[in-house]
Every structure is written in C-alpha cells, then in structure tokens.
Amino acid sequence: MKEKRFESIKQYILDHHHVSLKELEEEFNVSMNTIRRDVNKILTDSRFEKVYGGISVKEGTLVDFEYRNIENKEEKKAIAKRAASFIEPDDLVYIDSGTTTKYILDYIDEDMPLIIITNSLDVVLKAEKLRKVTIFLIGHIFKKPTRSFVGVENDELSVKYNITKAFMAATAVSIWNGLMNSDIMEYEIKRQVMDKANMKFLLADKTKFDHSTLLTYANLSDVDTLISNKSFSDPYTSYFSDHNINFIEI
Structure with a gap:
C-alpha cells in the first residue's frame, strides 16, 4: 500500500x-x-x-510521451471527437502537438478538403492518410520525447499562414495564469498561433487545471471554446460567462 x-x-x-x-x-x-x-x-x-x-x-524533464498518451486515453479521445465536429470543409486548421489533439483526425471524413498546419509528428502521420488534406509542417527541430517539431522565426506564423481554427493543448491551465507550457520553443509556436487564429479551441482534460508551469502562452480569456471532461463551478463558470467562453463538458 x-x-x-x-x-x-x-x-x-x-x-x-x-x-x-x-x-x-x-x-x-x-x-x-x-x-x-x-x-x-x-x-x-x-x-x-x-x-x-x-x-x-526539474525544468527540461519531460514525462514519457507514451505514458501520457495511454493515460486517460478514452477521455482524451472523447474530447478530440467533439473538437473534430467543429472542423468544416476548406478550413485552415492548426492542430497543436499533444496527447489529446493527436486524436482529432481520427474523427474527420477522409474525403473532407482541408489545410492542416501542425508541429506534431502524430498529426502529420494521420493527416497523410486523408485524401484531400494539404499539410504544412512547422518547426525545424524535432523533439523526440514529445514527437513534435519546434523552432520558428519571430512572427513566422503570423506572416506566412492564415488560420481559421486552432485546436490547442496546454500543460496546465488556470484562470490566473492562463494557458501554460514548460518549453520555450513550443511556447513561441503556441503564442504565434493564438495571435493569428480566428477561432481558438482548447482541449484540456481535468488533470490540467489549477496547476502552474513555467510559461504562459495565452490568457484563458483568449479561448473561444473549451472542451474538457472536468465539471466546473465558480469562479470558473462566472469567468466563462464574463469572457464569452463556450464550455463543452464531455
């Protein structure tokens, strides 16, 4: 015991x-x-x-990606399935690297025409099986522990790409510290995407809330739609109402 x-x-x-x-x-x-x-x-x-x-x-320590991928797998897939329902033909979609966001493309019609922008190897591998998807991969350094690509120039995404919908992940989330991650190179990608995207979706399971990590890449109020398996009460429900955040509980 x-x-x-x-x-x-x-x-x-x-x-x-x-x-x-x-x-x-x-x-x-x-x-x-x-x-x-x-x-x-x-x-x-x-x-x-x-x-x-x-x-x-310690900074720089990463939880094994395969373990995080298995943990709460069914809940993460349910969150991703709901997120996928917001994707429409001809959208320009950013899909963040993460153990929840990687499942989004499992629920997309293989004949839907899309442009997908991502820094996730798992998303690329799923996207290449979809018949009418164009893929833009960002980041020139591969991080094996998170199966993601990092490293972009200042404002590179803002200059190069239009994004209609961004589906974001976070290491931690709170009202006070916003959307957080612990890697400075991933931070820069996430920050630029949040600045550029027309509609911003946050996919976060219940383990991510009310904890802190090193960097805040966006305020929670920047999110248009939050999809989670967590049940909220005040102060979160009031915050969602005050900032017009569409919360969807799975």
Missing part, C-alpha cells in the same frame, strides 16, 4: 509539474509527516527538486 501511494504521488507530481506539500496532503488524505517522508524519498530521483513549500519537476 505504501509503495502504491508512493508511486501515485510521484506520478501526480510529474503530471502537474509543481505541487505544494499541502496539496499532496489533501489529495492523498495522509498526514503531513507521511507526505514529507514520501517527498524526501522522491527527491532522490534526479527528475525532481525541492522548492519552497513543495516539490517540482
């Missing part, structure tokens, strides 16, 4: 990147002394570091 809790705590930290000891105490319903002992053991793993009041994943 102790070992199972220990592994669950470790994975929770990897999923959320930064957590306080108090958050762990409440999440796992154990004493603070127990959490302190577990965290001290976790800190022997070089992927983690102690911060004031909590523990963080």
